[in-house]
Amino acid sequence: MTVAVVGGGISGLVVAWRLRSRGRDAVLLETTSRLGGAVGTRAQRGFLLETGPNSFLDREPAMRELASALNLEHRIRAADGAAKRRYVYTRGKLRSVPASPPAFLKSDILPFGAKLRVMGELFSGRAAPGVDESLADFGRRHLGATATRVLLDAVQTGIFAGDVEKLSVGATFPPLVKLEREHRSLLLGAIQAQKAQKARAKALPAGSTGPKLSGALSTFEGGLGTLIDALGTALGDAARTGATVEGLTRGDDGWRLAVSERGQRSELKASSVVLAAPAYVTRGLLEPLDAELAARVGGIDYAPIAVVHLGFDAGTTPAPDGFGFLVPPMEKRRLLGAIHASTVFPFRVEAGRVLYTCMVGGATRPDLVALDEAELVALAREELKALAGVTATPTLTEVFRWKRGIPQYNLGHLERMDGVDRALTRLPGLHLAGNAYKGVGLNDCIRNGLALADALVDAGA
Ligand SMILES: Cc1cc2nc3c(=O)[nH]c(=O)nc-3n(C[C@H](O)[C@H](O)[C@H](O)COP(=O)(O)OP(=O)(O)OC[C@H]3O[C@@H](n4cnc5c(N)ncnc54)[C@H](O)[C@@H]3O)c2cc1C
Structure with a gap:
């Protein structure tokens, strides 16, 4: 019998693709008319616009493995060298983020006292031991209050668009907690890790080409939608769009899914089910099966986010330097940050054009995501002018709005996950996938999706 995968975002696609490439029968059901969920690329009047995510770090073997299996490795595009520098808006202007300890000592990113701290x-x-600490408390202990509010909060904003006082450090940045556990000091730990890495590189046999992963910020030629298109093509008819899973029941011979597909209701039988829809949808499907599990899953908060693209004709505004900038919430501005998309990936615009991708909303300003499109564009233009001095009139504007955009791994998340894992043992053949649980980045979704599919095949599910 088949494995049913509910949700055709990157997580569900990867699970279904891996199951089928390993010879298992799997069908994927996606409620909207297109695959990809948050991931998608639109070509519009000489600009390649991303609907959600912009890039991934090429340091995840699972992403490389997937790209290679889909024959996409040669289409991975690393960010331009000009995108190396990053900026943070603090104390009235954009300041460059130092890339090394000596550069940090010389930089003006923090006031002198905060640097000493x-x-x-x-x-x-x-x-x-055993304390679930907020990212803010963790930061204050290690870096001091100012560095936490300026730097750490900016970093989390770029990933979670969250509230630094609510996010759990253990759930959002597990490597930091590991560094502390093993070395006490993060700086000492980072120095040790660098030494160990150098020693490993030295120990590589002569002539070894070293690891294949570039570590660079990357996308695909054609944008991230290229990956979704390749997965869709590989799945063929096994990926059904316009198919909403409305109910889930368990029988003696496996699972039954109530599917509504282009106005028709049908029942799909499956030996196993992977729920890869957002947590608030999964909660509804779980409710009749296990109220405790449903409550745990449904308790995961999401931060809304709006992506506002502003495209400029050649010669109307200078090409901005660096990857982009982040705005820590303490600045009380209306922009979370902006990506200099045309500097990072010049091939995403026709020659000479400039593309800013602005992020608005997040956990600290959810109200802004409810503005209408014209208001969001006006807000992004005002903020770009005030923060980065951009005064030209864009020739292209496009807004993508995610009302429940990014899951928030707030305090209690790890305990919640333990409870979810325990509860799932009561429902054999039912599995959860997706960004709500164990990693929000594309690399996380792909690594976790492949691992789940492998575990299902290995267990003969
Ligand atoms: C604005 C934004 C910027 C981001 N930037 C980055 C970035 O630069 N780099 C990075 O690594 N990550 C980034 N992320 C995070 C990353 O994009 C997401 O975590 C990831 O794409 C989530 O994939 P998913 O498949 O888990 O969930 P989703 O993409 O949410 O997919 C879930 C799917 O389930 C479907 N569904 C819902 N209900 C049903 C139902 N009843 N039946 C069938 N299907 C259903 C939905 O339509 C959807 O397609 C960003 C996210 C956002 C929103």
Whole structure:
């Protein structure tokens, strides 16, 4: 019998694709008319616009493995060298983020006293064992209040668009907690890790070409939609769009899904089910099966986010330097940040054009995502003018709005996940996938999706 995968975002696509490439029968059901969920690329009047995510870091073997199996490796495009620098808006202007400890000491990113406090990190202690600490508390212990509000909050904004006081450090940045556990000080830990990496590189046999992963910020030729298109093509008829899963029941011979597809209701029988829809949809499907599990899953918050693209004709505004900038919430501005999309990936625009991708909303300004499109464009233009001095009139504007955009791994998330995993043992053959649980990045979704599919095949599910 087949495995049914509910939800055709990157997570569901990867699970269904891997199951089928390993010889299992799998069908994917996606409620909207297109595959990809948050991921998608639209070509519009000489600009390639991303609907949600812009890039991934080429440091995840699972992403490379997937790209290679789909014959897309040669279409991976690394960010332009000009995108190396990153900026943070703080104390009235954009300031470059230093890339090394000596550069940090010379930089003006933090006031002098706050820089001294960061150096004091060397003397930080460990957290009490078993404490689920907020990212803000963790940051204040290690880096001090100012660096936490300026730098750490900016970093999390770029990934989670969250509230630094609510996010759990263990759930959002597990490597930081590991560094603290193993080395006490993050700085000492980072130095040790760098030494170990150098030693490993030295130990590589002569002539070895080293690891294939570039570590660079990357996308695909044609944008991230290229990956979705390739997965869709590989799945063929096994990926059904316009198919909404409305109910799920368990019988003696497996699972039954109530599917509504282009006005027709039908029942699909499956030996196993992978729920890869957002948590708030999954909650509804789980409710009749296990109220406790449904409540745990349904308790995961989402931050809304609007993506506002502003495209400029050649010669109307200078090409901005660097990847883009982030705005820490303490600045009380209306922009979370902006990506200099045409600097990062010049092939995404026709020659000389400039594309800014602005992010608005997040956990700290959810109200802004409810503005209408014209208001969001006006807001993005006003903020770009105030923060980055962009005064030209864009020739292209496009808004993509995600009312429940990014899952928030707030305090209690890890405990919630333990409870979810325990509850799932009561429902054999039912599995969860997707960005709500164990990683929000594309790399996380792909790594977790492949691992789940492999586990299902290996268990003979
Ligand atoms: C604005 C934005 C910017 C981002 N930037 C980056 C970035 O630069 N780099 C990065 O690594 N990550 C980024 N992310 C995160 C990453 O894009 C997401 O975490 C990831 O794409 C989520 O994939 P998913 O498949 O888990 O969920 P989704 O993409 O949400 O897919 C879930 C799917 O389930 C479908 N569905 C819902 N209900 C049903 C139903 N009843 N029946 C059938 N199907 C259903 C939905 O239509 C949807 O297609 C960004 C996210 C957003 C929103």
